[in-house]
Amino acid sequence: MMMYLSGSEALAQAVKLCRVDVMSAYPITPNTPALAALSDLIRDGEMDTVSVNAESELGSMLICSGASSAGARTFNCTAAQGLALMKEPLWMASGMALPVVVAVASRQLGSPQGLLSDFSDCFSERDASVLQFICENNQEIIDSMILAYRVSENAKVLLPSFVVYEGFRLSHSHEAVDVPDRELVDRFLPPYNPKHAFVDPDYPITQGAGAFTHYYGLKHQQYRAMLDAREVILDGLKDFEGIFGRSYPGLIETYKTDEADMVLVGMGTIVSLLREMVDEYRDKGIRLGLLKIRVFRPFPEDEIAAALKDVPKVLVVDRAVSPGRRQGISYLEIASCLDNHKGRLSNYIISGNDMGLKEVREMVEDSLAAKGSFLKWQGTVFDQGAASLTGFPNFQALVEKEEKNLPCLQEGEAIMAQGTTTCAGCVSLTALRLALSQFDKDTVVTNNAGCLMAASAIFPVTAFRVPHIFYTYSNAGAAACGLEVALKRMGKKMKVFLFAGDGGMFDIGLQTFSAALERGHEIVYMCYDNEAYMNTGVQRSGSTPWQSKTKTTPFGKVQGKKSIMKIVEAHGNVYAATASPAYPKDLMRKVAKAKEAGKPAFLHVQTPCPTGWEFPDEKAIEIARLAVETNFFPLYEYDSGEVKVKKPAKKKLKPVEAYLKAQGRFSHMSDADIAEYQKIVDKEFEELLRREERGTT
Amino acid sequence: MPKQPKTLEYVRGGSIHACATSKALKTGSWRVFIPVLVEGKCNQCKLCYWYCPDACITMTDEGIAIDFDYCKGCGICALECPTQAIVMEREEVS
Numbered sequence: 100m101m102m103y104l105s106g107s108e109a110l111a112q113a114v115k116l117c118r119v120d121v122m123s124a125y126p127i128t129p130n131t132p133a134l135a136a137l138s139d140l141i142r143d144g145e146m147d148t149v150s151v152n153a154e155s156e157l158g159s160m161l162i163c164s165g166a167s168s169a170g171a172r173t174f175n176c177t178a179a180q181g182l183a184l185m186k187e188p189l190w191m192a193s194g195m196a197l198p199v200v201v202a203v204a205s206r207q208l209g210s211p212q213g214l215l216s217d218f219s220d221c222f223s224e225r226d227a228s229v230l231q232f233i234c235e236n237n238q239e240i241i242d243s244m245i246l247a248y249r250v251s252e253n254a255k256v257l258l259p260s261f262v263v264y265e266g267f268r269l270s271h272s273h274e275a276v277d278v279p280d281r282e283l284v285d286r287f288l289p290p291y292n293p294k295h296a297f298v299d300p301d302y303p304i305t306q307g308a309g310a311f312t313h314y315y316g317l318k319h320q321q322y323r324a325m326l327d328a329r330e331v332i333l334d335g336l337k338d339f340e341g342i343f344g345r346s347y348p349g350l351i352e353t354y355k356t357d358e359a360d361m362v363l364v365g366m367g368t369i370v371s372l373l374r375e376m377v378d379e380y381r382d383k384g385i386r387l388g389l390l391k392i393r394v395f396r397p398f399p400e401d402e403i404a405a406a407l408k409d410v411p412k413v414l415v416v417d418r419a420v421s422p423g424r425r426q427g428i429s430y431l432e433i434a435s436c437l438d439n440h441k442g443r444l445s446n447y448i449i450s451g452n453d454m455g456l457k458e459v460r461e462m463v464e465d466s467l468a469a470k471g472s473f474l475k476w477q478g479t480v481f482d483q484g485a486a487s488l489t490g491f492p493n494f495q496a497l498v499e500k501e502e503k504n505l506p507c508l509q510e511g512e513a514i515m516a517q518g519t520t521t522c523a524g525c526v527s528l529t530a531l532r533l534a535l536s537q538f539d540k541d542t543v544v545t546n547n548a549g550c551l552m553a554a555s556a557i558f559p560v561t562a563f564r565v566p567h568i569f570y571t572y573s574n575a576g577a578a579a580c581g582l583e584v585a586l587k588r589m590g591k592k593m594k595v596f597l598f599a600g601d602g603g604m605f606d607i608g609l610q611t612f613s614a615a616l617e618r619g620h621e622i623v624y625m626c627y628d629n630e631a632y633m634n635t636g637v638q639r640s641g642s643t644p645w646q647s648k649t650k651t652t653p654f655g656k657v658q659g660k661k662s663i664m665k666i667v668e669a670h671g672n673v674y675a676a677t678a679s680p681a682y683p684k685d686l687m688r689k690v691a692k693a694k695e696a697g698k699p700a701f702l703h704v705q706t707p708c709p710t711g712w713e714f715p716d717e718k719a720i721e722i723a724r725l726a727v728e729t730n731f732f733p734l735y736e737y738d739s740g741e742v743k744v745k746k747p748a749k750k751k752l753k754p755v756e757a758y759l760k761a762q763g764r765f766s767h768m769s770d771a772d773i774a775e776y777q778k779i780v781d782k783e784f785e786e787l788l789r790r791e792e793r794g795t796t
Numbered sequence: 797m798p799k800q801p802k803t804l805e806y807v808r809g810g811s812i813h814a815c816a817t818s819k820a821l822k823t824g825s826w827r828v829f830i831p832v833l834v835e836g837k838c839n840q841c842k843l844c845y846w847y848c849p850d851a852c853i854t855m856t857d858e859g860i861a862i863d864f865d866y867c868k869g870c871g872i873c874a875l876e877c878p879t880q881a882i883v884m885e886r887e888e889v890s
Contacts (some may be wrong), residue, residue: 491813
């Protein structure tokens with residue numbers, strides 16, 4: 100059936116058609132629309148895949164591995180840092196012959212955190228024994244998914260696959276897509292019935308055992324399986340044409356390469372533009388041809404060697420590079436397939452740049468005019484306006500004359516300047532500004548990835564007037580420890596302040612955060628808890644409360660909210676407090692106390708989000724206040740065993756219904772559910788009061 | 797300021813050797829509704845100063861001043877003002 104689908108929606112249709120048993124993913128732009136589309140299909144009963152919303156990519160890949168070890172068909176979807184974080188379980192999966200299919204919404208691997216696609220994420224896993232199908236368009240996303248399962252699960256292969264689709268260029272772009280009938284897919288893709296790795300009490304096998312001297316043989320099997328995969332792919336494509344009526348020539352596609360004077364080589368979406376160039380130049384009498392690489396692993400060595408054998412000029416358009424080698428990655432791969440590449444193979448490196456026909460035409464003109472081979476980076480490398488904004492001249496003055504031209508934080512100035520690009524009505528930003536008001540110039544600010552990072556320091560500009568360092572999602576807790584010990588060692592009396600959202604603290608960053616608390620580093624942590632992954636577009640987190648709708652819980656969250664305070668308190672000798680932007684004086688007092696605590700200090704600030712919680716912008720503070728006045732989010736302090744609760748005055752105490760009804764995310768709740776919520780809130784508040792009465796624990 | 801070379805590059809590692817340059821981003825252009833002060837009503841309680849996410853309010857001798865270069869028009873100040881000294885109006889675009 101023809102449908103008008105984004106790449107993300109096409110991917111979701113493919114997961115449905117492939118009858119995936121278990122999927123697990125973690126939100127990272129640009130995989131998020133796919134997660135939302137999949138969650139909607141599950142909610143609407145269109146597919147019965149079990150979906151586990153993981154706490155990190157490390158977790159998501161291991162959930163897939165565990166499910167695959169049990170004999171289930173599994174699916175994961177990620178990008179960039181997410182793929183990097185799952186490197187270890189990915190190598191485990193290929194080593195254990197687990198045919199997990201991972202859709203990679205390709206995005207630049209940081210630092211710096213880029214958003215465009217340059218294959219630096221998937222190519223980094225070139226040697227992981229994972230098949231890589233690179234998609235040119237949304238049709239290929241569906242077709243490659245169906246093919247990937249069939250090839251990965253083939254007994255000759257038994258390796259994971261990547262289905263790589265470029266972030267934004269495909270994930271967020273709509274095209275007409277032929278979605279195949281379910282019966283046809285069932286004919287093409289038999290159920291997964293593994294004989295090598297599964298769980299059965301009547302046939303107990305061991306999986307993933309360590310192998311020391313035998314690593315060699317097991318690695319050789321992976322090596323062989325990857326080479327054998329070529330034939331399995333070709334067999335699959337033959338059947339594919341017979342069943343679906345769409346044909347793919349093989350691991351590569353050639354277009355007008357016969358007797359071509361110059362052949363353009365590319366992967367992914369750029370191929371569509373290169374194909375247009377071939378037609379345009381052929382009309383002018385210039386014999387251009389095209390070679391598209393559809394499968395990057397296993398690499399189509401023989402096909403490429405044959406296709407480029409007699410071509411006088413070849414232009415390889417590359418996105419990813421391997422620093423330390425001059426040419427781009429696909430150039431190097433292609434050159435190694437050819438007997439005589441010198442003098443006829445040229446290389447354009449376009450990184451993640453979005454290319455139009457104009458830019459592609461310039462490349463072709465350049466290449467036609469060139470005598471012999473050349474290597475070029477496309478476009479302008481250094482944006483002069485941006486370089487100036489980043490203070491490059493200040494850096495030069497420092498290097499050349501030891502001059503320090505940066506103005507320090509002045510009396511009366513805020514640590515964070517204006518021009519921060521959060522949504523209107525973002526009281527996470529209010530909370531951060533209030534907290535920072537208690538610090539002075541001898542402060543270093545650091546943070547996990549999240550909304551406030553994206554709003555406050557995006558190259559070339561920064562909002563900060565004190566030293567600020569951004570680390571990614573899982574690791575800021577540990578990096579802050581490194582900062583703290585190094586500053587002490589270097590005799591710099593500075594405070595370390597870390598801010599992170601609930602995703603960064605409750606979920607993916609919990610390990611490094613907990614370790615930092617346990618080791619007793621003097622760091623002030625502030626969690627701005629907007630109760631979901633807001634920066635990636637509202638996905639469920641460990642902090643999302645019961646019944647709250649998000650893009651990955653479109654039916655309302657089934658589980659309750661994790662108590663980060665209790666986890667922090669369990670570390671013992673710490674100061675921890677809840678706070679709300681609706682009570683600024685209370686918040687600032689607690690931050691001041693945290694700053695002077697002389698031990699790890701944590702502030703848990705609930706920050707209503709107009710975008711994710713679905714209420715008008717101006718009500719953010721009102722809702723924060725309601726959370727406190729209904730005991731949904733009680734204000735209290737914990738100081739090395741002592742609990743002190745700020746009880747709302749009786750006349751101000753409101754039913755939790757008032758809080759729930761003010762927000763769209765709870766709009767689906769029945770009266771019975773609301774009554775149940777009241778009971779939960781009452782019970783938790785009573786428990787808190789009992790802990791206060793008990794005194795030192 | 798030191799003499800600028802002809803071609804600037806970036807500092808290695810993407811370090812930004814500047815402060816508060818986010819001020820180049822005038823987020824006030826996003827605004828649909830604009831806060832308008834009602835004369836004689838402000839009691840200088842500072843609530844709007846603390847609540848404003850975008851740090852657009854400064855305390856003055858007479859009351860408050862609003863920085864429209866950055867005000868996104870969220871309306872928190874108007875809703876939270878205990879003396880109704882701020883009202884939101886649809887902004888006319890010239």
